[in-house]
Amino acid sequence: MDKQDASSVLSNTRIDYFDLAKGLGIVSVLIGHSMLGEYINILIYCFHMPLFFFISGYFAQKSKRVNKRWVKKKALNVVIPYGLAVLGTIMCSVLVEEISGLLTGENDNHFFSIVINWLWAGGLGTGYHLLFKDMSLPAIGPIWFVLALFWALLLLELLKKISPLTIVMPALFISLLGICSSTFIRIPWSIQEGMGALIFVAIGYEYRKRNFCQLTKNKKVRIGILIIAVVYTSLCLVTGCHIDMVKNDYPFLVIDIIGTISVVILVLHICCYISKTRIRLECLKMIGRCSLWVLVFHTIEINAFPWYIIHKICSQLGTSELSNIIIAALRICGAIMVSTGIEKIRSKRQFGHMKS
DSSP states (O other): OHHHHHHHTTTTTOOOOHHEEEEEEEHHHHHHHHHHHHHHHHHTTTTHHHHHHHHHHHHHHSOOOOOOOHHHHHHHHHHHHHHHHHHHHHHHHHHHHHHHHHHHOOOOOOOOHHHHHHHHHHHHOOSSSOOEEEOOOOOOOTHHHHHHHHHHHHHHHHHHHHHHHHOHHHHHHHHHHHHHHHTTTOTTTOOOOHHHHHHHHHHHHHHHHHHHHHTTTTTHHHHHHHHHHHHHHHHHHHOOOBBBBGGTTTTTTTTHHHHHHHHHHHHHHHHHHTTSOOOOOOHHHHHTTTHHHHHHHHHHHHHSOOOOHHHHHHEEEEHHGGGHHHHHHHHHHHHHHHHHHHEEEEEEEHHHHHHO
16 A cells, blocks of 8 residues: 555556455455354454445545535435345345245235335335334345445545544544444434444545555554454454444444454555465456445345255255355355446446447
8 A cells, every 4th residue: 555556546546456355345244144153254344344434435535525516426326226225125025925925835915015124124224123112123234334334424524624634533432422322222324333434434534645554564563453453353253242333333342443443454455465466366356346236236135035945955955054155155156246247337338438
């Protein structure tokens, strides 16, 4: 991470190792939701969602200010993937229900209940099932991230205007407010989750703005980051506790923030090092470039696809322990297929622009 990266940000050219890191992050999301094991999940949760918020902050433009045009643009970036995820979930859920009815001979019409359930989930905009008066409210799933990111970026822009010299301390206060308030009251549309994520966005922004990437080239600083990252992940593994941003759950509060940021910076440096070697991970980079659409696909399949069939088949074959591994592998294959399709669409568009 160097000055060349900053110039690449300004010129909107892609930086290979950021795509690699995002690819690693979204694949980690797929693996984490496949439940391959407690320790694997703890390691994944130590960095995967903070990584995306950090990178979003890193690429936030310095000169931008909040105005109607900015809000409209960012809102559109939320509405399109979020709307597609909700619509796709409804369509696939109805389709799976119809096919299941045909196969089992049960003709119960659940069309309206399915539509209402997922519209309610989409309206609430939370990533997990909230409890309200002993009733479990529907959750929209992984796409909560785009809502939280919108609020985090909006808060970042406001802080840039209110506190131009440093935004980390005000961001930390807002994040702690969002995290602590979640234990008393839950607000829909992932607003509190966005407040909690603000500190990662703010640190990512300051990391590039103040050129901290040059500081982390220092050997002693790198060793310090490595030690903090190892100590933090060890703490999580020993205690069985970890950060869970979708629930705004930070068991160690500030320690979680410091620890996950250290792991995120370590992951970015590892990806930077790999990108300079002969190791070519083009597939992972491609998934990283299409990570948002992979998240949309993942939201639809985790909500609508009958993964219990895999568990039943493996159970009948006496290989129950392989079911989650198979599900993770299928999800990664799906991510590759989605990314390949998106890349082809992008290349056709670029070719069309060149011709015109």
